[in-house]
Amino acid sequence: MNRRELRKRATIRDVALRAGVSISTVSRVINHKDSSQMRDSTRERVVDAMTALDYTPVKAARDLRRRRTHVVALLVPDISNPFFSLLARGVEAAGSKVGYSTLICDSNNSEDEEQQHMSILLRQNVDGVILVPVGRPDRASLERLDRSNIPVVTADRRAPGIPHVEADNTGGSRDLAKCLLGLGYRRVAYLGGPQEVSTAEDRLQGFLDGLAEGGAAPVAVRRGDFTYDSGVSLGTEILRDRRLDAVVAGNDLMAIGVLHAAIAVGRRVPEDLGVAGFDDIQWAALVRPRLTTVRVPFLEIGQCAARALVALILSREGAEEQTRLPVSLVIGDSTCAQGKT
Amino acid sequence: MNRRELRKRATIRDVALRAGVSISTVSRVINHKDSSQMRDSTRERVVDAMTALDYTPVKAARDLRRRRTHVVALLVPDISNPFFSLLARGVEAAGSKVGYSTLICDSNNSEDEEQQHMSILLRQNVDGVILVPVGRPDRASLERLDRSNIPVVTADRRAPGIPHVEADNTGGSRDLAKCLLGLGYRRVAYLGGPQEVSTAEDRLQGFLDGLAEGGAAPVAVRRGDFTYDSGVSLGTEILRDRRLDAVVAGNDLMAIGVLHAAIAVGRRVPEDLGVAGFDDIQWAALVRPRLTTVRVPFLEIGQCAARALVALILSREGAEEQTRLPVSLVIGDSTCAQGKT
């Protein structure tokens, strides 16, 4: 016999009744917590009644009236990826600080699922969404978004016409390139990420710029898909060129793949070959030798995106805001600290 | 001048008007998609009107009527931890498959924040919550939970009186112990996790059982907090005992810490020392030598928990269900494959 309490949840009416006031008075103490002028005794009676009845307002009802749900959605390609989960933490933290809950959705790296989730989200009446697009959003979905008239900001990756928050990928990559040149590396190859991801493009471009500024150029440029496996296979392939003295990957996962590929073919890192990545994911700390990389502030990106989104929600200003957060070089053991040659 | 469309969102009324039917007819086509018998021409007119007006029902209104939000919450200690984010993926996937959205909250490893989030969640009127408790929930919060009358299941970790889904930690750990004995290890130490986490206790107990069944006993048992750092420090400490031939940690993070500590003090793994962990987190795959560990199906735990929760929601059966998912040994290079001694 489990004590299934069928007694319904107390409503604002019940509270009003018990406190001997009208429901609007109760509503007032719920909402205008501080300001509203009201006889203290009244407020007290209401508060007492609320606690006595263990009252808690029904969100759906408030939402219905106020036309606002206080829920934002975060749509990422893969929540089990360390950067996205850190980003999620940031969004959640910054959001909850200002009274927003975060609906986290996983597009499973599929544009289809992304679309699908998006339309569900709009239907869910979230107040806004933070999107990390899987690829380059197409015209149609962008329009659908626009029509829906709900605020969207993208994080980490850009999409045309949508406010975004990202790291300074170009700058970080440029610095990395210069740093490598400074260390004496000359014959470097670059393994970039997928073309349709703005982040990958920026990093590649920044790297090329950095090299160019030092009067150098890459020995080779290849494209992978940002996975460990693609790092291994591209690494193995590219390392056939024995004259290479450094390989730089567009992200840490690929860099680690290269690292392992290098070890597998008997090149010592960093003595024979320098390796560098990008992201500074936590995992990287567990890999030996420690990876030289660029720290991307994912948590901060999340927080920043959440704040930007909430700002958009509160005052529907159409400004195409864009934020670029600074990154920082992390010199590990996968490059020679004291210089090469 | 941005084209700010102030035209309000279409409501069910608008659709009805445009289709020349009553709102209940519209409601019918929205809800009883398939079954409901209705003249095809009518349905078509309604559907046309809906698409023409770009109509999408207001969730708050439906929720209010149906007393169900179709949202479940997942409350984890740290979403950026690989097991929890995998678990989250599982919940999300299984949930969305049956029409549920997932609100992911991060208790930031703090019981306080956990409490706080919990009460917000209840207020949010989620239909249920999947909880990974930070510690051992105290009496008061359990009661509050119970009073709230909303279904809760815990995942990965147990809490008294709450249905739960977990891995077979005891069994996996027992198997691991036997396996090590089988490989010839004799003087093994165990580094467990925090006492207040059921998972840690189960793993320790299972390990002791396994050793006992083989007529052995641990040389030493210590407790850490499941972090990499605690693995390093405990490992360093315990490795002073040069006669140790294996160290088993309660999770992979600690095991990796031990691995690095061992290398730092000049012990070769696995030649001089066997090391094993538990979880089989993705990260582990990036560490060399590859870790011997026990694969815990986090994704499946998430899925299973979501399904259990939804079942609970749909038919409020008080059954104290408990599910224990099987785990599997993963033999890596951090133990001698061909036997020791």
Next chain:
DNA sequence: CTGAAAGCGCTAACAG
């Protein structure tokens, strides 16, 4: 300072 009343948009009986 407090109460009465009008809905928010939708669903679900209950009548045709």
Next chain:
DNA sequence: CTGTTAGCGCTTTCAG
């Protein structure tokens, strides 16, 4: 097969 109607629980003018 379709329309009418009565709220779900709450916020918010508008009057006292």
